[in-house]
Amino acid sequence: MQGPELIFLEALENLLAEEFDRFKYALTCIECDGGGKIPKCRLEEANTQMKLVDFICSYYGEDVAVKMAIFALELMKMRDAAANLRVKRAKDYRLKYSEHIQNQYKVIKDMNSHLGENVNLNSRYTKLIIVKEHPSSVTINCLFDPDKDGQIPPIVVLQGAAGIGKTMTAKKIMFDWAVGELYQSRFDYVFYINCREINSGIEQGSVADLTLKNCPDQNAPVDKILRNPEKLLFIIDGFDELRFSFAQSESNLCSDPFEKQSAAMILSSLFRKKVLSKSYLIVTTRPTALEELQQYLQGEWYAEILGFTEAEREEYFYKFFKNEEKTRKAFNFVKENEMLFTMCFVPIVCWIICTVLNQQMEEGKDLAQDSERITGMYMLYVFSLLKGHSSNSKQQIQVNWKGLCSLAKHGLDMSDSLFLNENVFLKYNDTECVYSFIHLSLQEFFAALFYVLEKEDTMVEESETAVNDVKKLLENYGKSRNYLTLTVRFLFGLLNTETMEAINKKIKCKISSKIKPDLLKWIKNKLKISSLSWKSDEELSPLKSAEMIYLLEEFHCLYEIQEQSFVQSALNHFTELNLAEYNFSKMDQVALSFCLKNCCKLETLNLNLCLFGSEDPNKDFPRELHQDESNHSDIYLFCRALKEPNCKLKKLKLWGCVLTAACCGDLSSVLRTSQNLTVLELGYNKLRDLGMQLLCEGLEHPNCKLQKIK
Numbered sequence: 001m002q003g004p005e006l007i008f009l010e011a012l013e014n015l016l017a018e019e020f021d022r023f024k025y026a027l028t029c030i031e032c033d034g035g036g037k038i039p040k041c042r043l044e045e046a047n048t049q050m051k052l053v054d055f056i057c058s059y060y061g062e063d064v065a066v067k068m069a070i071f072a073l074e075l076m077k078m079r080d081a082a083a084n085l086r087v088k089r090a091k092d093y094r095l096k097y098s099e100h101i102q103n104q105y106k107v108i109k110d111m112n113s114h115l116g117e118n119v120n121l122n123s124r125y126t127k128l129i130i131v132k133e134h135p136s137s138v139t140i141n142c143l144f145d146p147d148k149d150g151q152i153p154p155i156v157v158l159q160g161a162a163g164i165g166k167t168m169t170a171k172k173i174m175f176d177w178a179v180g181e182l183y184q185s186r187f188d189y190v191f192y193i194n195c196r197e198i199n200s201g202i203e204q205g206s207v208a209d210l211t212l213k214n215c216p217d218q219n220a221p222v223d224k225i226l227r228n229p230e231k232l233l234f235i236i237d238g239f240d241e242l243r244f245s246f247a248q249s250e251s252n253l254c255s256d257p258f259e260k261q262s263a264a265m266i267l268s269s270l271f272r273k274k275v276l277s278k279s280y281l282i283v284t285t286r287p288t289a290l291e292e293l294q295q296y297l298q299g300e301w302y303a304e305i306l307g308f309t310e311a312e313r314e315e316y317f318y319k320f321f322k323n324e325e326k327t328r329k330a331f332n333f334v335k336e337n338e339m340l341f342t343m344c345f346v347p348i349v350c351w352i353i354c355t356v357l358n359q360q361m362e363e364g365k366d367l368a369q370d371s372e373r374i375t376g377m378y379m380l381y382v383f384s385l386l387k388g389h390s391s392n393s394k395q396q397i398q399v400n401w402k403g404l405c406s407l408a409k410h411g412l413d414m415s416d417s418l419f420l421n422e423n424v425f426l427k428y429n430d431t432e433c434v435y436s437f438i439h440l441s442l443q444e445f446f447a448a449l450f451y452v453l454e455k456e457d458t459m460v461e462e463s464e465t466a467v468n469d470v471k472k473l474l475e476n477y478g479k480s481r482n483y484l485t486l487t488v489r490f491l492f493g494l495l496n497t498e499t500m501e502a503i504n505k506k507i508k509c510k511i512s513s514k515i516k517p518d519l520l521k522w523i524k525n526k527l528k529i530s531s532l533s534w535k536s537d538e539e540l541s542p543l544k545s546a547e548m549i550y551l552l553e554e555f556h557c558l559y560e561i562q563e564q565s566f567v568q569s570a571l572n573h574f575t576e577l578n579l580a581e582y583n584f585s586k587m588d589q590v591a592l593s594f595c596l597k598n599c600c601k602l603e604t605l606n607l608n609l610c611l612f613g614s615e616d617p618n619k620d621f622p623r624e625l626h627q628d629e630s631n632h633s634d635i636y637l638f639c640r641a642l643k644e645p646n647c648k649l650k651k652l653k654l655w656g657c658v659l660t661a662a663c664c665g666d667l668s669s670v671l672r673t674s675q676n677l678t679v680l681e682l683g684y685n686k687l688r689d690l691g692m693q694l695l696c697e698g699l700e701h702p703n704c705k706l707q708k709i710k
């Protein structure tokens with residue numbers, strides 16, 4: 001005997017014989033919801049405490065039986081005994097609840113082509129960098145630590161980009177709490193509220209209903225649980241996904257956790273601490289909705305998820321493949337490709353890359369060339385989803401793809417990532433009719449595909465519409481929170497000849513390259529506008545950071561298309577390039593190096609006061625957190641590009657770039673190779689004797705054409 005049965009028996013053991021008889025009588029007076037009254041004759045047969053417990057529990061079920069016992073004791077006016085049993089029941093329920101939560105959160109779904117494949121949360125979860133106050137990182141168990149004034153944050157806002165791991169962190173908190181490893185003395189109950197589900201849920205409900213949804217059954221002692229709000233934590237996941245407005249007037253908010261109201265009102269009341277004001281909240285959101293969320297909160301603290309460090313990326317690969325050889329093969333492949341490796345700081349990208357590589361290895365294929373660009377990687381991932389759908393007719397496949405692309409594009413136009421009653425293949429969860437792309441970037445991929453898929457009939461009207469659609473997209477580029485940048489990057493990537501052929505072959509839809517000339521014209525123009533801002537200035541004044549980001553984004557687009565003639569044509573007007581005072585991420589360096597190789601008329605490159613090598617997301621971190629373990633120097637990628645025969649660079653400026661002796665080895669090899677470099681400016685760096693020695697070796701080489709070094 002254990003759990004509810006045991007506490008029931010313990011309660012009866014304290015009763016005197018006369019009380020035991022009265023207890024049995026009281027039971028016959030209670031009407032149980034759905035179970036009716038208990039038959040008197042059956043009760044008479046239960047002449048010992050044990051027999052009675054056994055009988056009632058098998059008649060009503062354990063949880064209801066204990067509830068009935070509490071009512072009976074209250075009816076007998078044995079209030080202390082009733083209260084005692086109530087407390088024990090609540091405690092016992094906590095155990096039951098945590099077991100239920102453990103079971104609920106111990107596995108996660110892997111959304112690959114094998115439908116319904118589950119993985120253990122702990123065997124996949126990899127630590128993420130979370131920062132509360134830049135630049136120091138924190139772990140999830142410190143989120144509710146008191147500050148230096150002893151204040152515990154009542155609300156923690158956990159923000160982070162799409163796919164960075166907010167939901168995963170929420171699930172990990174649920175699981176760790178349930179197994180007793182997190183917040184044990186702080187919270188008796190932790191509840192998870194998913195905003196996507198709230199959108200599609202019932203119109204009216206109460207806070208109590210929200211908590212009940214987490215419970216294993218409908219018999220949870222909710223009244224007792226909610227009586228200690230200071231012991232409750234609510235995790236509200238995905239504020240950005242809520243569709244309704246929160247502009248409720250204060251007076252309409254509810255303070256009673258059992259009051260039934262609209263979902264908007266209930267959540268508003270929780271956020272504004274009108275209901276269960278002493279409870280604690282974690283609210284997760286993408287940064288785009290942060291400003292709105294701030295309006296409704298008071299006394300909140302902020303933490304940000306920044307993704308995986310380099311070491312954690314490797315750990316993730318181990319956890320994903322669970323096989324030394326496969327992990328090594330996949331990780332080395334990714335590590336070799338700067339662009340891919342850098343993108344892996346976002347967990348969902350890590351997952352997509354691993355899923356694709358795993359499939360390629362399972363099929364005995366070489367790790368594909370295509371996977372060296374983000375477009376190629378997404379394309380391979382989408383192909384992997386098609387496995388098992390090959391029996392569909394060509395026409396059916398085309399219809400599905402076009403529908404999906406159109407949905408993605410229109411969703412982006414309307415800033416929508418949730419779709420109701422749409423027949424798309426990615427169903428968000430068990431909720432009946434809400435669908436979403438598993439990640440916003442996937443929606444952006446499909447949206448980009450929308451612009452390049454050839455319409456069935458090549459009527460003039462149709463192709464004009466397509467061209468106009470692209471024009472509109474490019475006009476909107478750069479407006480409103482940069483929400484189109486990745487779509488445009490994919491657009492370039494999809495126009496790569498090999499990608500077009502692969503898509504054509506696999507999904508039997510033709511990709512039209514008609515928009516290529518327009519795209520070339522557009523990017524040439526963009527690059528010209530950016531370069532005009534320094535053309536007039538003799539000393540090449542630096543670009544403003546926003547302009548620089550756009551210029552670099554254009555280089556990223558050119559990297560994605562990977563077509564020499566296109567890229568050379570886009571860049572052929574550049575004779576000078578000024579990128580001074582910029583902190584280049586590895587990803588930027590890969591894209592820029594590719595462009596430098598194809599910038600055939602470039603004579604002057606100004607990289608004064610630039611920093612190289614830091615990762616985008618973690619750039620404020622101490623260096624050891626994300627140090628590149630490879631032996632390459634920070635400017636290795638640039639130097640490699642400068643050695644290409646196409647490169648006609650004459651003047652290279654690298655003042656004050658915190659270059660070290662290691663960089664001189666790469667510069668020295670440029671000096672030995674380049675047929676054009678005549679001026680090199682290296683002032684205000686820490687080259688030291690070793691660096692100078694390496695440079696001298698280059699200068700002394702018979703091929704060195706350098707005339708001036710500063």
Ligand SMILES: Nc1ncnc2c1ncn2[C@@H]1O[C@H](COP(=O)(O)OP(=O)(O)OP(=O)(O)O)[C@@H](O)[C@H]1O
Nearest residue numbers: 124125126161162163164165166167168347348351
């Ligand atoms: N810490 C982690 N360890 C291992 N995998 C992770 C981790 N965080 C995220 N992932 C992977 O990335 C995917 C996306 O993560 P998650 O859904 O948590 O992102 P999110 O920040 O909530 O994104 P969105 O804003 O799009 O909802 C997960 O399904 C999982 O595969």
